[in-house]
Amino acid sequence: MSATTFELERLEGKTFGAVVRNIDLKNLGDVEWEAVRAAWIEYGLLVFPGQFLSIDEQNSFAERFGDLEFPAAPISNVTKDGAVHSDPAEDLVKSLRGNEGWHHDSTYMPVQAKGAVFTAEVVPAGGADTGFADMRAAYQALDTETRDLVQDLVAYHSLYYSQGRVGYLPRQEDDGSYGMYGYHDHEVSVRPLVRVHPETGISHLNIGRHAHNIPGMDPDESEKLLDRLNEEAIADPDRVYFHQWTEGDAIVWDNRSLMHCATPFDMTQARVMWHTRIAGERESEAALNHA
Numbered sequence: 465m466s467a468t469t470f471e472l473e474r475l476e477g478k479t480f481g482a483v484v485r486n487i488d489l490k491n492l493g494d495v496e497w498e499a500v501r502a503a504w505i506e507y508g509l510l511v512f513p514g515q516f517l518s519i520d521e522q523n524s525f526a527e528r529f530g531d532l533e534f535p536a537a538p539i540s541n542v543t544k545d546g547a548v549h550s551d552p553a554e555d556l557v558k559s560l561r562g563n564e565g566w567h568h569d570s571t572y573m574p575v576q577a578k579g580a581v582f583t584a585e586v587v588p589a590g591g592a593d594t595g596f597a598d599m600r601a602a603y604q605a606l607d608t609e610t611r612d613l614v615q616d617l618v619a620y621h622s623l624y625y626s627q628g629r630v631g632y633l634p635r636q637e638d639d640g641s642y643g644m645y646g647y648h649d650h651e652v653s654v655r656p657l658v659r660v661h662p663e664t665g666i667s668h669l670n671i672g673r674h675a676h677n678i679p680g681m682d683p684d685e686s687e688k689l690l691d692r693l694n695e696e697a698i699a700d701p702d703r704v705y706f707h708q709w710t711e712g713d714a715i716v717w718d719n720r721s722l723m724h725c726a727t728p729f730d731m732t733q734a735r736v737m738w739h740t741r742i743a744g745e746r747e748s749e750a751a752l753n754h755a
Contacts, residue, residue, distance in 0.1 A: 479601040483511045508596075522714070599670065615658055676690065
């Protein structure tokens with residue numbers, strides 16, 4: 465299959481994103497792959513309906529973008545024994561609910577993720593959309609005063625902060641740790657509020673729910689500024705897209721230039737999604753204090 469055979473349709477009325485049809489991600493030739501990768505860089509988000517990838521196929525596709533931060537992991541309220549979990553006191557449910565805040569993946573890690581592949585295995589009847597927001601367009605939309613203000617600011621990024629702020633920290637282990645991914649004991653990552661994409665040269669905001677405590681700023685003032693930036697980033701519907709999942713869909717997004725979030729759903733119904741996280745290159749994605 466040549467690169468000219470698949471169909472790419474830009475998301476209507478949006479500043480980013482495209483739907484790709486007439487393509488088989490299980491059997492992607494090199495020429496076609498190069499076209500897919502170029503579209504990913506340009507559009508930030510690619511939606512591939514009806515792929516029905518196996519776990520190995522999903523990981524293989526993700527590996528074409530780079531090394532993996534981790535292979536396909538379930539983002540689900542269903543455990544291995546088939547039980548469906550909805551109790552808000554459970555750590556699993558807390559983790560899922562925390563993801564409803566807008567964020568970039570792994571900004572709380574020493575090296576931020578470059579992107580992710582996400583697929584739908586079981587979708588609840590009431591739906592469970594995933595939202596995406598264009599942080600390139602959000603940066604361009606800032607007024608001059610705000611753009612000048614944030615240009616050289618940095619912030620700490622922490623999963624302890626983001627989950628704790630909304631009351632979703634998991635239970636601690638006997639040794640005081642949390643025993644879940646992202647709750648590490650490394651130095652808290654420091655990242656600029658404005659970054660330049662390493663491949664496009666386009667500036668974008670890098671904020672989200674994990675960002676907090678801008679150095680040199682009063683904590684309350686810092687929180688208000690970051691909350692305002694996050695709210696303004698998603699204020700224009702042209703910059704935001706909510707994907708309504710159908711079983712078998714696959715999505716890949718650029719975690720550098722887009723934020724994303726889960727949306728609430730009826731947790732008495734099963735939802736099974738698979739997330740493969742693509743590692744960022746240390747040269748461009750390391751936190752300032754982990755370079």
